[in-house]
């Protein structure tokens with residue numbers, strides 16, 4: 001059985017805690033490796049070594065740090081297929097989708113090449129008589145990232161790219177479900193020229209997370225994962241005086257207006273609802289058609305599209321639409337929620353409950369589900385299912401549809417399908433959600449914009465990547481300087497007599 005350890009001081013090391021977690025092949029249900037779970041002592045030692053390494057790295061000129069990012073772009077592209085294969089084998093997502101996961105992280109590394117520009121401060125000439133005032137952006141020291149299973153390349157890269165480019169040392173605690181790709185990325189960063197110790201990757205569970213939260217050297221924590229854990233990490237990290245940003249769960253609504261192109265909307269819903277088996281924080285999990293005529297027509301278009309979906313292992317080829325979910329526990333939870341939907345009176349119009357794949361009976365595959373007549377009091381509406389289940393809530397007016405999305409506790413992403421610019425503009429202005437798509441189902445902002453939700457989808461300030469990331473991973477120092485006298489009084493050409 002393969003064991004997966006940690007990346008500490010520039011090399012792969014075995015864990016010493018004696019605790020391990022299983023890493024599954026989600027397509028077969030087999031345990032393919034065991035990952036070491038770091039102890040608090042391992043964390044503390046790695047953090048102390050990172051603090052030492054940071055001193056030189058933080059003093060390295062930002063252009064040199066940017067060159068490491070530049071080389072990292074080349075290396076990720078060189079190893080794209082190798083990374084994607086490992087990613088698919090541990091996560092279960094299709095090969096093209098695994099490449100997309102890596103690509104979206106890579107784009108943030110490309111953005112980080114701009115670190116010298118992004119780190120520039122401000123300057124006021126003659127803020128007072130003979131006084132200049134300037135502000136610097138300096139690294140925080142040691143920062144940490146705690147990341148989820150669903151994007152094992154993208155989200156670690158979103159965290160460590162800006163943190164490292166800004167001159168910090170970084171401690172990454174990736175998801176214990178798919179730990180290999182973050183370790184491969186650490187090795188690539190070393191090959192790209194990152195000094196040993198500046199990036200430490202420690203695998204682990206709650207014990208490792210708590211050690212990060214309570215370590216006095218760690219100055220900032222960037223977390224991505226489910227909302228209850230996000231709230232916990234935010235509260236404990238802040239209580240310990242750290243800068244913390246936590247991105248949580250989602251329940252993204254797509255509103256379909258009667259004037260929308262329903263074929264486009266149905267295609268978008270199927271891709272956004274079932275892609276990656278619904279395990280995306282930007283997945284659309286709720287369709288809100290406006291008016292019964294729109295709803296009936298939409299359901300009619302959705303059913304054959306959903307029934308045609310090809311579910312299978314990533315090894316079955318690029319025409320597989322989605323793969324298994326991540327664990328047996330995730331599968332059980334999804335199916336339990338589907339049962340609750342049926343019991344609470346929603347109409348299950350595509351029933352994936354009996355789904356089984358020949359040769360992969362023990363894999364964590366979940367068939368696609370479509371619910372109609374879902375109401376806001378049902379568990380399938382209130383909770384994040386994080387699986388291939390699309391719920392339809394019928395609204396009778398635009399205002400009712402808008403209110404539904406606004407009243408939901410999550411506010412990560414949302415979309416509207418319409419041909420009417422005025423409706424789209426009103427929606428984008430009034431909705432209390434962080435990322436909005438207008439005839440775009442998954443509006444993930446590009447690397448040079450910033451990514452973040454509202455409401456219970458986020459705790460803390462500033463978004464991920466883009467300019468916000470450089471603000472999060474740096475702090476401002478402002479200098480007020482006056483030089484009362486200086487050499488301008490003139491050079492001395494004669495020897496002066498000693499007084």
Ligand code: NAD
Nearest residue numbers: 147148149174175205206209225226229247248249250281
């Ligand atoms: P998770 O909350 O279970 O785990 C996230 C991280 O927290 C992992 O590293 C895990 O080891 C750690 N963790 C888990 N339980 C913990 C505990 N009790 N104490 C301390 N640490 C703990 O999330 P997940 O299942 O890996 O990921 C899926 C979730 O992430 C979904 O809710 C999804 O919406 C969310 N997500 C959000 C975004 C976003 O940007 N808003 C992006 C991707 C995923």
